[in-house]
Amino acid sequence: xxxxxxxxGYGFQGLHATVSWALCAFLSALEPMLGSRRLTESxxxxxxxxxxxxxxxxxxxRLRGGEEEAFALLVRAHGGRLLATARRFFGCEDDARDxxxxxxxxxxxxxxxxxxxxxxxxxxxRILVNCCLMKLRSRRRRPEESLEGLLPVFDETGHEAxxxxxxxxxxxxxxxxxxxxxxxxxxxxxxxxxRTVLLLRDIxxxxxxxxxxxxxxxxxxxxxxxxxARQALRALLDPHRKGLPS
Amino acid sequence: xxxxITCRELIDFLWRYLEGEVSEEERLEFExxxxxxPTCVAYMNSYKETVSLGRAAFEDLEAPAPPEVPEDLVxxxxxxxxxxxx
Ligand SMILES: [Zn+2]
Numbered sequence: 001x002x003x004x005x006x007x008x009g010y011g012f013q014g015l016h017a018t019v020s021w022a023l024c025a026f027l028s029a030l031e032p033m034l035g036s037r038r039l040t041e042s043x044x045x046x047x048x049x050x051x052x053x054x055x056x057x058x059x060x061x062r063l064r065g066g067e068e069e070a071f072a073l074l075v076r077a078h079g080g081r082l083l084a085t086a087r088r089f090f091g092c093e094d095d096a097r098d099x100x101x102x103x104x105x106x107x108x109x110x111x112x113x114x115x116x117x118x119x120x121x122x123x124x125x126r127i128l129v130n131c132c133l134m135k136l137r138s139r140r141r142r143p144e145e146s147l148e149g150l151l152p153v154f155d156e157t158g159h160e161a162x163x164x165x166x167x168x169x170x171x172x173x174x175x176x177x178x179x180x181x182x183x184x185x186x187x188x189x190x191x192x193x194x195r196t197v198l199l200l201r202d203i204x205x206x207x208x209x210x211x212x213x214x215x216x217x218x219x220x221x222x223x224x225x226x227x228x229a230r231q232a233l234r235a236l237l238d239p240h241r242k243g244l245p246s
Numbered sequence: 247x248x249x250x251i252t253c254r255e256l257i258d259f260l261w262r263y264l265e266g267e268v269s270e271e272e273r274l275e276f277e278x279x280x281x282x283x284p285t286c287v288a289y290m291n292s293y294k295e296t297v298s299l300g301r302a303a304f305e306d307l308e309a310p311a312p313p314e315v316p317e318d319l320v321x322x323x324x325x326x327x328x329x330x331x332x
Contacts (some may be wrong), residue, residue, distance in 0.1 A: 083319070152254075166288040167292045202300045230296055237299070
C-alpha cells in the first residue's frame with residue numbers, strides 16, 4: 001500500500017523540510033500512477049518530452065551537484081506547464097503558484113530519489129499533483145459542498161422534471177475547440193471536491209483505487225463523486241449545447 | 247420479462263452501466279429502457295460527450311509549446327531554494 005503523507009498538521013512553510021522524505025518514498029511507490037499517458041505517449045510531444053533527450057541526464061547530474069543555474073533552467077523549462085496544471089486544481093492564482101513552488105522545492109529535496117526512469121517532466125508532474133492534493137487536504141474541512149441545481153431533478157414517477165434534449169453536434173474543429181475552451185472555464189465552476197475527483201480520474205487518468213487512496217475516501221465514494229461531477233459539468237454545458245425543441 | 251427501470255434509476259446508475267459494472271440482467275434492463283426512452287438516450291449521449299470533451303479540453307493545453315512561467319515566480323522559487331539545505 002502507498003502511504004499517503006498526511007498533510008494535516010503541517011504548515012506549508014515547513015512542508016518541504018517536514019515531508020520530503022515521506023514524499024520521496026511516496027513518489028517512488030507512485031511511479032506507475034500519475035500523469036502517464038499525456039506526458040509520455042502524447043502524439044504531439046513537446047521537445048522536452050520527445051524521445052529520451054540526450055541532455056537530461058547531464059541536467060540531472062548538474063542538479064544533484066546543487067548548481068543553481070541548472071535549477072533555474074529546470075524551473076524555466078517546466079514551470080509554465082506545471083502552473084497550467086496547478087491552475088486546474090485551484091481557482092486562486094496564488095494557490096496555484098504556491099503549489100508550483102512547493103513542487104519545485106520538493107523536487108529539489110527529492111532529487112536523490114529520482115531514478116531517471118521517468119522523464120523529468122513526468123516526475124515533476126507527479127510531484128505537482130501530489131502538492132496540489134496536499135494543499136487541498138490541509139485546508140480546514142468545509143461543509144459538504146452542494147451541487148444544487150446541477151443534478152437532474154425527477155418527478156414522483158421517476159421521469160426527468162425537465163426532459164433532456166439531444167445536443168447539437170459539433171460541426172467542425174473550430175466548434176470543438178470552442179467547446180473545449182468552454183469546458184475548461186466551466187470545470188472551474190465545480191465545487192472543489194468534485195472538480196478534484198474529475199481532474200484525477202478524467203484528466204490525470206488515475207484509476208478509481210489510486211484516486212481513492214490519494215483522496216483518502218472509499219472507492220465507491222470516488223465513483224459516486226465522479227458521476228455527480230460529470231453530471232454537474234453536463235448540466236453546465238447543457239444550455240450551450242442543447243438543440244431546439246422538436 | 248425485463249423489469250422496467252425508471253429514468254431516475256437509469257440516470258443515477260448510468261456510470262455503472264457505462265463502466266460495465268452491471269450484471270447481465272441489469273444490462274438488459276438498461277438497454278430495454280434506452281431502446282424506448284429518447285430522453286435517457288439524450289442524457290446518456292450528452293454525459294458521454296461531457297466526459298470526452300473534458301479529456302480533450304486539457305490535451306489541447308499540453309502541446310506543442312508549454313506556457314511561459316512568470317519571471318517573478320521563477321525568482322520566488324530560486325529565493326526559496328537558497329534557504330533549503332542540500
Ligand atoms: Zn428514461
